[in-house]
Amino acid sequence: MEAKVRVRSSGNSEFNRDGGRQAFRRASHAGSTGNAEPPDNDHRETASLTFSGSFTQQEAIPDEAIDAAVEVMRSGRLHRYNVVANELSETALLEKEFAAMAGRRFCLAVCTGGYAITCALRALDLLPGETVLTNAFTLAPVPGAIVAAGGLPALVESDEDLRIDLDDLQGKMERASARILVLSHMRGHICDMDRLMELCDRSGVTVVEDCAHTMGAAWSDTWSGNHGSVACYSTQTYKHVNSGEGGLLTTDDADLMAKAIVLSGSYMLFGRHAAAPAAAEFGAIPYGYPNCSGRMDNLRAAILRPQLRRLERNCAEWLLRYRTVEQGLELIDAVQTIPRSQREAFVGSSIQFRLPGFSSAMVSRVVRDASARGVELKWFGSEQAEGYTSRSDHWRYIPERDCPKTKDALSCLLDMRLPLTFSIADCRTIVAIVRDVVNRTAG
Ligand SMILES: Cc1ncc(COP(=O)(O)O)c(C=O)c1O
Secondary structure (H helix, E strand, O other), rough: OOOOOOOOOOOOOOOEEEOEEEEEEHHHHHHHOOOOOOOOOOOOOOOOOOOOOOOOOOOOHHHHHHHHHOOOHHOOOOOOOOOOOOOOOOHHHHHHHHHHHHHHOOOEOOOOHHHHHHHHHHHOOOOOOEEEEEEEOOHHHHHHHHHHHHOOOEEEEEEOOEEHHHHHHHHHHHHHHHOOOEEEHHHHHOOOHHHHHHHHHHHHEEEEEEEOOOOOOOEEOOOOOOOOEEEEEOOOOOOOOOOOOOOOEEOHHHHHHHHHHHHHOEEEEEEEEOOOHHHHHHHHHHHHHHOOOEEHHHHHHHHHHHHHHHHHHHHHHHHHHHHHHHHHOOOOOOOEEEEEEEEEEEOOOOOEEEEOOOOOHHHHHHHHHHHHHHOEEEEEEOOOOOOEOOOOHHHOOOOOOOOHHHHHHHEEEOOOOEEOOOOHHHHHHHHHHHEEEEHHOOO
């Protein structure tokens, strides 16, 4: 056997495999579409098993949302500021409802999650070439959003549990004397937010939370996005609500929100927002900040509003699938799952696992053989950037991009989407195929 299998023991008692178990039990009893029993140690013959489901197939847009979208089209008023007397646009209503859901004073809907990050940085008066700290393990739009705002990404290592390395962060905060951290909760893994905020508050670093993968998640009962000064969510198809493209920015900071609204392209129509500071509070901001067009339209807002009402239920369904797959993966000797904190209520819309000791050739073989049997695994550690995956050293526009610890953590890390179109039985089939492929590769 080529693989050196390491038994994991997390020294940090906060991080263990029980995180979210209670929620899992709640979800199990909440009436899932699939079989709610946790998986057993199913050792049936799997050599010929294949899977035909699509890892990129999200649920259909609910009828209620389709009806609302058709209504907008019938009205012809798709632009967010195109309203009749006393009308609040679908976009303004979305902002109002999302702000209430998140427990934030203000919300702005924009064209993408990446734009929301860029807009937040511009609203924080980022200077040209200013250093912005961010996780080395994130998706390409995050450093891209920093560069789009004129900043220079300074990459902070991630640990093997896929969270930002707080010791590296502390060192880099001191050395780079940076003012802003874009904290990416990549793949929904939330770091110790109490410690992170203590570090950032002590150093006067403003935290912009990238919540593209944590809409509906929480840390210590605080909604993900409410720890930092501003949070950015994505409503792109593969996220937790789906409008094709879209982004939401939330904050309690009136000055920041006024700037963000003007920057997003409000013209002088900022009075038509419903989760914003009063028009009188905008003062000279509309004259001092450029219109960097990035608005959301009423069609997408109409599609999103009914989906917000389903978010909590969907999060429970994702968790059920996640725990089913996780429990199955834990029975595979060569596989290491990622520990979750008891303080983290995460959204299990994807799962990551490691194959410690597997060479690159072995990981590549697992990906190829699983794919041949219909199971789509993504390898963030691959030498070549592929599909949506890339490593920090692939971002050649960043002068200092090498993060050896993160690269090492990603070298044997695999990632799998868990769309709600999968049943619990599907999840078990997928695990059986992964088990077979991994065991055959391990030899
Ligand atoms: C971690 C992360 N942050 C930000 C984004 C940007 O979101 P959007 O595609 O809406 O621009 C993505 C998109 O996939 C992402 O995965």
